[in-house]
Amino acid sequence: MPLDRDVPGIVDVAEKAGVSLSTVSRVLSGRTPVSDRLRQKVEAAVAELGYRPNAAAQSLVSGRRSTVAVFARNTIRYGYAATLQGIEEAARAAGYVVMIAVVESDDPRAIAAAIDGALSQPLAGAIVIEFDDLGVQTLAAMPKTVPVVAAAGARRPPGEVPHAFLDDYAGGYEATKYLLAQGHRTVHHVAIPATRPGTGREWGWRAALEEAGASVPAVLRANYSPTSGYDVAQTLLGMPETTAVLCGNDELAIGVARAYQEVGRRIPDDVSIVGFDDQPFARMWTPALTTVRQDFVDLGRRTFALLGSWLTEGHSSPDSAVTPELVVRESAGAPRA
Amino acid sequence: MPLDRDVPGIVDVAEKAGVSLSTVSRVLSGRTPVSDRLRQKVEAAVAELGYRPNAAAQSLVSGRRSTVAVFARNTIRYGYAATLQGIEEAARAAGYVVMIAVVESDDPRAIAAAIDGALSQPLAGAIVIEFDDLGVQTLAAMPKTVPVVAAAGARRPPGEVPHAFLDDYAGGYEATKYLLAQGHRTVHHVAIPATRPGTGREWGWRAALEEAGASVPAVLRANYSPTSGYDVAQTLLGMPETTAVLCGNDELAIGVARAYQEVGRRIPDDVSIVGFDDQPFARMWTPALTTVRQDFVDLGRRTFALLGSWLTEGHSSPDSAVTPELVVRESAGAPRA
DNA sequence: TTGTATGCGTTATCAT
């Protein structure tokens, strides 16, 4: 693979067009009037040479930055991946490129290293996907030298970082209320890792239970994976009085469902299961998963919009909420009489 | 959110440490000997100011580039997301940062725009995730001015781009042979979008069928989503002689399965279904999905390794294959007598 | 071992 390592610069274009370097810069930026004649020449030269402005040099001299960094725990899980997609889409539309920095460990040195790597680049701003504790820590470790916004799973304390969020609390609340309305005495909860206490799906669930005067069972803590749901469900199996379980995400839900089905308990006849997120597979499950739909791609777009308005208008709204929607399908119903 | 927009530069460090700018540069790069006394001072100043080298300026003067761009059709679907994760992991370990460029449309202008955006940055190299036709086109449109490697779904023609690939062909072949060995007369195929003819899952399936002298049914073409699998399965429903179907991915498989289940046909009793990829949900499906495991994260690591050796050693192997593995679970078995 | 000077590709300021 031999390379043509002769990337043309603005001077090459100027030479070929027979104009000065500054004229080329002007037609490229379009901010200063240039005669049509020269403009044509320059454009021809640009096309012929395949000239591409060097963003590094641009940002060095002008301070104009065109890349935004996204900090995320991973790029695989649905919520993260879809949020990233939304961010990238909006960023690209606005003329930015996006850098992805995965923060895998909560070792402060690992967090610092990820931040250092990203901030070495000339950044217009940074976005942290704060769906978990690692995100919280990353956000806390971000220096104040660069605009930072967050994509969150809950409203953050006011006055801090502008953030877009999915109202997990409302989703958990609504799903639990729905289950209660079906006649269940209480609802168990298999939780994804928490961010801050008092927020998120778990606390919406809790609130609905308390409001209804129902007992609040101990939370079963899992991670994000189907197998993790399956594992914690073993505990559930020893509690035959369970008639409904709200899961922190759809993957957990199918793990839990599988555990029940393996011992011959039917869904929703014997136990109702509700997921969270409405991942693409949810509606194809058998039984189709009743779940709380979250539009992560839209969350990503909104998050970038916050950063975009900060960058262009100098400020942005403190937050931007989206309320999730309960999607009733087949996996939940009334308890057996 | 007021910002401390006073990012210290190397001269600030030099001043604070009472040394010349070049001395700072030397301790930072570590390539030239510096007396311990000055080194200490410099390091103290760096720590105190929170100095971070400006990668844009570095690459401008030295030509050393530290970012690699990844071109992908999306960041959501499992294969893409997991490959990206592997690339990022390996890149970060090697001191690179990764930029993500989503190529959404096969409009040549859109492809060119994505490439222009990415190549404006000072790139060490680029990686294109070539799982589909859009990837093929993107690869073709990449200029020869930057090192490019690919993460592919099949071996590419020799002599072109270094690439790591998952041997889809072998996977399709093996899965089909397995089904045939179970006693099925033939196997139907629900395909994901193709890249090049003659390669990939579909052609492995075809080869196994031909080798066994089995008839080769018309391919059912879908996209990647569960609903797409469900939709094309309606055609399958009208073909009661079908006893086995190999699906291009797991999401398609569950869509197909759902379609069968809705009309009361049981899996694997009435029809055997095999997926592809072994996504996390596959083993929690009911019945658990027999599928072809693909290690996309590893593919990502290998792909970056190709680029890494090119960058550091000046060359890299032409390709790097990983053979997928059939995971036998519950969704496929012998046909009914 | 350390410091000074030059230049990377571009924008912006200043003349013309």
Next chain:
DNA sequence: ATGATAACGCATACAA
């Protein structure tokens, strides 16, 4: 409307 020239932050050749 156009052209010369000075930065931008840094690495490096060269001088000391």
